[in-house]
Amino acid sequence: MKILQITTLLCAALLGVACNGPQTKETSDSTTLTQEELTSRGEYLVTTSGCTDCHSPKIMTEQGPEPDMDRYLSGFPATDSLPAIPEGMANAPWILFNPGLTAAVGPWGTSYAANLTPHASGLGNWSLEQFIRALREGKYKGLENSRPLMPPMPWQNFRNFSDQDLEAIFLYLKTLKPIDNVVPAYQPPTP
Numbered sequence: 001m002k003i004l005q006i007t008t009l010l011c012a013a014l015l016g017v018a019c020n021g022p023q024t025k026e027t028s029d030s031t032t033l034t035q036e037e038l039t040s041r042g043e044y045l046v047t048t049s050g051c052t053d054c055h056s057p058k059i060m061t062e063q064g065p066e067p068d069m070d071r072y073l074s075g076f077p078a079t080d081s082l083p084a085i086p087e088g089m090a091n092a093p094w095i096l097f098n099p100g101l102t103a104a105v106g107p108w109g110t111s112y113a114a115n116l117t118p119h120a121s122g123l124g125n126w127s128l129e130q131f132i133r134a135l136r137e138g139k140y141k142g143l144e145n146s147r148p149l150m151p152p153m154p155w156q157n158f159r160n161f162s163d164q165d166l167e168a169i170f171l172y173l174k175t176l177k178p179i180d181n182v183v184p185a186y187q188p189p190t191p
């Protein structure tokens with residue numbers, strides 16, 4: 001225990017940072033991947049981590065909503081509007097989703113899934129640093145002093161991705177078809 005404490009102190013003193021701080025995460029497998037390998041790892045992670053559930057508009061099929069691949073990961077469509085909230089539901093202890101699952105209403109207000117494509121209205125102008133901060137610290141646009149990201153964006157799970165995985169996801173998202181879609185601004189709850 002003592003040795004551990006001393007090591008931690010030494011690390012902090014020598015590096016000027018906490019050794020196990022939340023800012024960086026090493027993968028257990030720290031193999032160096034080529035850009036191509038990173039991008040396909042990013043595709044694997046995006047397609048297995050449910051990003052499309054909320055970030056892609058849907059087409060309704062007999063089996064229920066399926067992602068609209070023409071608008072893949074482009075967020076809540078700016079041309080859509082939310083259906084009126086049924087009477088009595090506004091303050092009911094329920095969370096409401098639109099049929100495309102790209103917008104949700106709950107005690108935090110109304111949130112709209114972001115455009116993750118590399119268009120300027122999406123992640124086009126984002127740096128990797130912003131992306132990491134958004135997913136690790138839950139900051140809107142990945143900016144230091146911005147508002148917290150609202151539910152249902154599950155960044156509290158995604159903050160456990162390693163640095164390499166976050167870079168892989170970012171690289172993959174940058175290869176998507178850029179889609180022009182300015183997602184509406186989050187609205188706080190009405191008192």
Ligand code: HEC
Pocket residue numbers: 045046049050051052053054055102104111112113114116131134135139140141142148149150151152153154158169186
């Ligand atoms: C359960 C729904 C849900 C899932 C799953 C989800 N997101 Fe989100 N995401 C949202 C919502 C809603 C927002 C907007 C939150 C806000 O405006 O505060 C958002 C916001 C974001 C933002 C911030 C955009 C900005 O402009 O600040 C990024 C980046 C992001 N999501 C990436 C991802 C990635 C990558 C995945 C998969 C690994 C993912 N999300 C999975 C719902 C989701």
